Amino acid sequence: xxxxxxxxxxxxxxxxxxxxxxxxxxxxxxxxxxxxxxxxxxxxxxxxxxxxxxxxxxxxxxxxxxxxxxxxxxxxxxxxxxxxxxxxxxxxxxxxxxxxxxxxxxxxxxxxxxxxxxxxxxxxxxxxxxxxxxxxxxxxxxxxxxxxxxxxxxxxxxxxxxxxxxxxxxxxxxxxxxxxxxxxxxxxxxxxxxxxxxxxxxxxxxxxxxxxxxxxxxxxxxxxxxxxxxxxxxxxxxxxxxxxxxxxxxxxxxxxxxxxxxxxxxxxxxxxxxxxxxxxxxxxxxxxxxxxxxxxxxxxxxxxxxxxxxxxxxxxxxxx
Amino acid sequence: xxxxxxxxxxxxxxxxxxxxxxxxxxxxxxxxxxxxxxxxxxxxxxxxxxxxxxxxxxxxxxxxxxxxxxxxxxxxxxxxxxxxxxxxxxxxxxxxxxxxxxxxxxxxxxxxxxxxxxxxxxxxxxxxxxxxxxxxxxxxxxxxxxxxxxxxxxxxxxxxxxxxxxxxxxxxxxxxxxxxxxxxxxxxxxxxxxxxxxxxxxxxxxxxxxxxxxxxxxxxxxxxxxxxxxxxxxxxxxxxxxxxxxxxxxxxxxxx
Numbered sequence: 001x002x003x004x005x006x007x008x009x010x011x012x013x014x015x016x017x018x019x020x021x022x023x024x025x026x027x028x029x030x031x032x033x034x035x036x037x038x039x040x041x042x043x044x045x046x047x048x049x050x051x052x053x054x055x056x057x058x059x060x061x062x063x064x065x066x067x068x069x070x071x072x073x074x075x076x077x078x079x080x081x082x083x084x085x086x087x088x089x090x091x092x093x094x095x096x097x098x099x100x101x102x103x104x105x106x107x108x109x110x111x112x113x114x115x116x117x118x119x120x121x122x123x124x125x126x127x128x129x130x131x132x133x134x135x136x137x138x139x140x141x142x143x144x145x146x147x148x149x150x151x152x153x154x155x156x157x158x159x160x161x162x163x164x165x166x167x168x169x170x171x172x173x174x175x176x177x178x179x180x181x182x183x184x185x186x187x188x189x190x191x192x193x194x195x196x197x198x199x200x201x202x203x204x205x206x207x208x209x210x211x212x213x214x215x216x217x218x219x220x221x222x223x224x225x226x227x228x229x230x231x232x233x234x235x236x237x238x239x240x241x242x243x244x245x246x247x248x249x250x251x252x253x254x255x256x257x258x259x260x261x262x263x264x265x266x267x268x269x270x271x272x273x274x275x276x277x278x279x280x281x282x283x284x285x286x287x288x289x290x291x292x293x294x295x296x297x298x299x300x301x302x303x304x305x306x307x308x309x310x311x312x313x314x315x316x317x318x319x320x
Numbered sequence: 321x322x323x324x325x326x327x328x329x330x331x332x333x334x335x336x337x338x339x340x341x342x343x344x345x346x347x348x349x350x351x352x353x354x355x356x357x358x359x360x361x362x363x364x365x366x367x368x369x370x371x372x373x374x375x376x377x378x379x380x381x382x383x384x385x386x387x388x389x390x391x392x393x394x395x396x397x398x399x400x401x402x403x404x405x406x407x408x409x410x411x412x413x414x415x416x417x418x419x420x421x422x423x424x425x426x427x428x429x430x431x432x433x434x435x436x437x438x439x440x441x442x443x444x445x446x447x448x449x450x451x452x453x454x455x456x457x458x459x460x461x462x463x464x465x466x467x468x469x470x471x472x473x474x475x476x477x478x479x480x481x482x483x484x485x486x487x488x489x490x491x492x493x494x495x496x497x498x499x500x501x502x503x504x505x506x507x508x509x510x511x512x513x514x515x516x517x518x519x520x521x522x523x524x525x526x527x528x529x530x531x532x533x534x535x536x537x538x539x540x541x542x543x544x545x546x547x548x549x550x551x552x553x554x555x556x557x558x559x560x561x562x563x564x565x566x567x568x569x570x571x572x573x574x575x576x
Contacts (some may be wrong), residue, residue, distance in 0.1 A: 208408045216368050218394030218422035263408035
């Protein structure tokens with residue numbers, strides 16, 4: 001178990017390197033003229049920072065949902081949260097609304113409302129029954145996600161090509177932003193969720209051993225599940241709202257970190273945070289430099305890397 | 321220690337427990353027996369405070385179970401469940417330490433007392449050699465001992481176990497039964513275990529409680545139940561009795 005410390009140190013170093021070096025990629029004239037400096041500070045740095053925050057948040061949400069459902073396949077996506085966000089943003093784009101509040105794009109706000117709406121819907125459905133079983137919640141989330149997906153398709157079908165393109169483009173996910181407005185708006189949500197999760201590391205460990213046993217050991221299971229559900233949903237909602245639905249980070253990163261440091265959340269949580277942030281910042285840099293001058297949406301990169309990698313992981317480890 | 325009075329529980333529309341009354345005294349070793357589906361596991365869950373919508377009353381140390389907070393209940397009662405499906409790689413040591421949860425202060429690392437309790441539990445159960453391994457790499461018998469170690473670390477005076485020797489080979493069955501007896505006699509813990517094996521239940525425990533169709537069908541010392549007609553009524557099966565000179569009770573085998 002002592003192997004966790006060097007791995008965590010390595011992850012800290014990687015995160016630091018990613019945050020300082022990645023903004024410099026693909027700029028040749030940083031120090032020679034003011035345009036270079038502007039690009040660096042107004043575009044690159046905020047973008048890498050946002051990617052890091054979003055990656056860390058998505059990885060932590062995946063980790064929390066996996067502990068909550070004791071199921072390594074649970075992610076924000078399986079629970080309808082990102083589907084709700086996507087539906088909110090789609091509706092906004094369909095009706096051609098363009099308002100902004102305090103510099104936050106309306107698409108983001110609509111996405112955030114959609115995400116919270118999905119959470120309340122899933123949660124409300126499970127409240128119909130007394131207490132909620134893990135499988136009920138997981139199945140409800142999947143059903144709601146599918147329902148939202150078909151609503152999005154329906155809206156696209158009745159949209160004109162221009163709107164459809166904007167919707168599809170948003171659904172691919174990415175970080176196209178200028179200045180620090182987005183990372184600074186995102187940060188408080190992610191920070192609040194992270195602090196709440198950090199307070200629950202021991203409780204997440206307890207849930208891994210089964211709700212029955214955790215309850216017999218004195219854990220208030222229902223309250224813990226509610227807190228985890230709400231904090232992870234808040235984080236996913238805000239990230240998806242600003243950056244679009246970026247898949248695979250919440251599924252992959254906690255898995256890889258569990259292989260590296262084990263399932264103990266006291267180590268898994270910092271590892272997932274650092275790994276998730278670094279991973280998404282790297283993916284985004286790849287997305288903007290691989291086929292330069294054309295930029296790919298980062299959601300495509302994570303899925304292209306993530307899909308095959310995940311299958312390789314499943315088959316090479318037998319069981320994870 | 322525990323008094324159950326006229327406990328009835330209906331889940332959905334199915335009555336599971338009907339008018340169950342018995343008491344558990346400190347220091348006893350009780351085996352709960354009965355046919356499948358009789359309500360044994362449900363009864364254990366009631367004692368753990370998991371079902372609170374039952375009628376009748378369960379009291380622990382003269383106070384109703386419903387009045388206990390989860391944490392306080394865990395200080396008095398520990399539990400070893402029947403199935404151990406840990407999907408995630410947790411080490412044996414960390415798992416046993418989780419038994420200390422009701423003793424831990426929030427956001428504070430385990431105290432010296434917690435560490436000592438864990439070490440003691442690991443020593444008693446003989447699980448030290450695989451303390452750093454993950455639960456998933458252990459055999460069924462080893463894992464069962466680790467679960468018992470965690471219950472011991474919890475330091476509750478009553479341990480509830482749901483078929484602790486199920487799915488184990490003869491050697492490990494005997495190992496577990498000896499361990500439970502040791503915990504009962506040397507550590508003074510009260511043991512309340514569901515057991516499907518009549519012979520082992522009779523041999524190891526002081527008292528048998530039999531549940532059939534949700535009601536108590538027998539409550540008393542093992543020797544009193546070992547009469548052909550009583551067992552036949554309870555299990556709806558004919559039994560043969562084989563004299564066993566080493567123990568004062570005969571062995572029963574189903575006669576089919």
